[in-house]
Amino acid sequence: MSNATVHNITDEGSDITLRRRSDSVEDQSTDKGINSDEEINIPKIGSTQRKERKKVLIIYVGGVLGMEYSTDGSFFIRQGMLTNRLMNDADFMTDDMPQITVNEWVPAILSSNMSTSEWVRLAEEITDAYYDYDGFVVVHGTDTMAYTATALSFMLESLGKPIIFTGSCIPFCDVHSDARRNLIVSLDYACVDYLCEVCIFFNNTLLRANRATKHNTGSLNAFESFNYPPLGVLGVHLKLKRSLLLPTPKTRFRLHTKMDKNVLQLRLTPGFSDRLIQNALQPPCRGVVLQIYGAGQYPDKQNLWSILNSAASHGVIVVLISQCHVGYVDFANNWEFNSLKHTNLVQGGDMTSEAACTKLAYLLALGLPFFEVKKLMRTDLRGELNTDAAKDVIDSLSLHRSSFMKDDDMPSMVNKQVLYEQQVDVPEEFVLPDSVASLSLKTKLID
């Protein structure tokens, strides 16, 4: 189905195996009696060999990771470079690595060139290989990685295997590169049997893809998940927090290949012309994700809201999310929303803009009735949205963030990572309670 050129390292006799402890991740699975709230150490390279070798497909879509310097100092993507690198890197060539196949896209592309067609191509490539591999690592440019990974989380329904997106800020060939470690740890996570979701591993955190955003252009810590804790953290040990993961799917894996491209993302600017918004909402626009202020503040003037309501009454789905990274928009629990309660507009809760847009594109393409799309936009499908009860958790996370952090410039999740890394006692209200976790993680699958 895909046009990818296959550089099959395994077929060329260069098996790459990840070293595993004999008390393998498999042995620790729920079915074999693990406490689901346990923070699990994932065996890293360098630990004793695990019993069973896993098979992982690495798909190199493009991005900086696979670039090389030309003589004039500029960068270019060299075809086959990643495959050659892996074959000549002693750490990837040990007997304890998983069996790796590398598919490189030809040509590999920068992530700014990704579109819905490439999302479909990638989803089909994974689906074609789904039953042949234990896990997948997608090497992708960082700029739009959160969009692609989030889109795939919707397109691949009832996913039963890990798909780990990664990349790097510095090319693999550079001695200071973050590529090698990002790739190796992604392979570690791609071998975890009970990790059944699309994730992004970058720098030192494993994030749920549809909760992640690229938030920093100049740091190796380029991704952040503002409204949901990291699923795993790389410190001295490689951790995975079982209670935060999506449950194993109960229905058969299924691919959706249609995305409606007529979805627009808008961010309100105080006092600017409403007319522009009105124009943008004309056909072929079928959905808009509008970022309003703070916890859901909007201008008092009626004009904008009559424009939005009129668009909604003509079948355009209008989803409201916050311009703030942390927090949520909710009509019911906020007196400011009284006037909005009976409108046709959809509250986007705490979804990232990447999640709101790709989810809307996915739902519109299913051909469902207007009210059903609206309902599903407010339903947690793949762990992208906190339910009402979980908002209390977000509130407590925000409270803790402000009380722990003295320096306003610190990234918002730093305190959580510190708690992971230092293994300090976590204040009770900082931890996602089991009941809330299972509530917020409950997925509703579309038949």
Ligand SMILES: NC(=O)C[C@H](N)C(=O)O
């Ligand atoms: N680090 C990177 O991969 C950035 C690159 N511009 C991309 O997104 O393709």
